[in-house]
Amino acid sequence: MLEINKLRENVSGAIELLKTRNKDFTSEVNSVIAADDKRKSIQVELDATLAESNGLSKQIGDLFKSGKASEAQELKAKTAVLKEKSHALKEEMHSMEKQIKEILYLIPNVPNLTVPAGKDDSDNAKIDEEGTMPDLHAEALPHWEIADKYGLIDFELGVKITGAGFPVYRGKGAKLQRALINFFIDEASDAGYEEVIPPHLVNEASGIGTGQLPDKEGQMYHTEVDNLYLIPTGEVPITNIYRDVIIKESEFSHKLCGYTPCFRREAGSYGKEVRGLNRLHQFDKVEIVRVEHPDNSYAVLDEMVEHIKGLLRKLELPFRTLRLCGGDLGFTAALTFDLEVYSAAQKRWLEVSSVSNFETYQANRLKLRFKNSEGKSQLAHTLNGSALALPRILAALLENNQDEKGIRIPEALVKYTRFDYITE
RNA sequence: GGAGAGUUGGCAGAGUGGUCGAAUGCGGUGGUCUUGAAAACCAUUGUGCGGCAACGUACCGGGGGUUCGAAUCCCUCACUCUCCGCCA
Structure with missing residues (x-):
């Protein structure tokens, strides 16, 4: 979530930038x-x-110690009123804090200046396109066939x-999948x-930490018990891994990678968009x-995009890079690049x-900080990227x-698959 | 699943009603000494909120309660560990 003190520094600026999301958050920010x-x-x-009440307590303590019990009793009477008052104020405080948090949860990240305004994925800005489009023969099949x-x-x-959406990979399909992961x-x-193998189930605090909760609760599978x-x-x-962590400034950068299965309920999806591996x-x-x-962090973002492009080049897939427009930008992101490969038989770009x-x-939700050169704790920046998501690569x-013989495996993958063609 | 123990500052660990934001050690930072370093010694060193500041206030796993006053007593929830059981 946004830092309220940073937000206060430039309220109108934040409101203006939020407008590139094709939605007006003026009332949320103001409230x-x-x-x-x-x-x-x-x-x-x-x-x-x-x-005042702390001061009285101290006096009462001193009075008791010096044996002036009756004076102490007098003061005690006065504290009752203060106690009642502070109780009421505390309750008000709690409700205001809760209200502030609830509104902050509704406000997405402020987009970076370079994010183009736009309504949906059709307004994303194409940055580049690379690779050669395959020239398929007439009987070319979609990947599910x-x-x-x-x-x-x-x-x-x-x-x-x-159920639907849980495919079984088998034989060379399974081997190809495992080859891609490796x-x-x-x-x-x-x-x-650094490679990590993390847990595949997480608790509520972790879901809140990266922003899936509370906003996107319905998208995750939940084990109720x-x-x-x-x-x-x-x-x-x-x-x-970095929740509630204070890192040393000299220890930047932290670079982790990991393979995991991903589980998404995808409630509301249907039609040809979801066919096969899509x-x-x-x-x-x-x-x-x-x-x-x-x-x-922005130099690092470019570096990550380059890393991913390198993967796609080695896989010999035609791809393009998009800068997401405000309307398509994820809730928690300030700037996102999407990479899409061209799937020739479907004649579609796949993210x-x-x-x-x-x-x-x-980082604000995670309480992920570092000690800056002045010795003050400061929030770090987090970034991530898929490198890569398997099913659409496979597609x-x-x-x-x-081709006529079967499916050719790209050179870079052969040492992982240990076969260079898939035939009938 | 059953029984028990625990959760305190960056870490380890003391603290059972006021003098506790909290001993001590380690770590960090600054300094003295040194050609330099180490060692030793001295000083300093938590976070949030409000405030220009002085300062105030809150925080000892979360929430609630008792009390004039709670890290300390009570209730409740969460988590961790140990032993037993079950099991890959």
Whole structure:
């Protein structure tokens, strides 16, 4: 969530930038400031009341000790009124604090200056495009038919075992999946990221820490008996490694990567958008996470995008980079780049990575700080990106690399798959 | 699942009703000494909120209560650990 004191420094500026999200947060911002003003005035009164009451308590103690019990009794009577008053003020304080928090939860991150205004994904700004479009033969198939033809993925079996959106990968399909995971992890390790294997279920505090709770509760699977959530992305457990942590300024950067399955309820999704591997309830992803000094975080964001482009080049997939417009920007992000690969048989661009700088929005909830050069605690910046999400990569690989012989495996992957063609 | 113990500052760990924002040690920072470093010694060192500041106030896992006064007593919730049981 936003830091209220930072918000106060430039209220109108924040309101203006928030407008690029294609929504007006003027009333939320104004009401949170008003609520904070009220909170302050209550606190001044409360502090004064408590100060008086603390002073009396001290006197009473001294009087008892020096044996002046009757004088002490007199003072005791006076404290009753103060106690009542401070109780009432405390209650008001709590309700104001709660109100402030609730409004802050409704306000998304302030977009970076470079975020284009826009309504939805059609307004995202294309930055670049790279790679050669495959020239498919006439009988080219969409990936779900390829997967079926070569026995790589059994969607029906997943339906039996669990339900729609939980595919069973088998044979070379499973091996290809595992190869991609290892390839992505190795590439991240080579780029200096420490590999972690985090828990796949998280508690409520972690969900709040990275911003999935309370806003997006319905998107996560929830285990009621234990009150745990299945992770929708590795971002949640990996970033929460840094919850309630104060790091040393000299220790920047923190670079972590990890493979996790991801679980998403995807309530409300339907139609051809979700066909095959396009949208699943369970999928695999390698995530890269950074904790950075505020002065450095945007350079790091570019570096992360470059890392991901490198992966796509090695996989020989045509891709493009988008700068998300305000309307498509995630709630907690200040700036996001999406990378999309072209899936030739579907003739569609598929999002395979989303790389974001959250600035201090997550760090504020996480209480993730560092000691700055003045010795003061300051919120760090968090960033993360998919490097990469597997299913759509798989879809593009299958569709783009099909020829008369079968499916060609890109060179860089062969040492992981230990086969270079998928044939019938 | 059963029984017990615990949760205190960056870390370790003391503190059972006022003199406790909290001993002590480690760590951090500054200094003395030294050619330099180490050691030793001295000083300093938590966070939030309000305030220009002085200062005030809150925080000893969370919430509530008793009391003039709570880290300390009571209730409640969460978590951690140990032993037993079950189990990969």
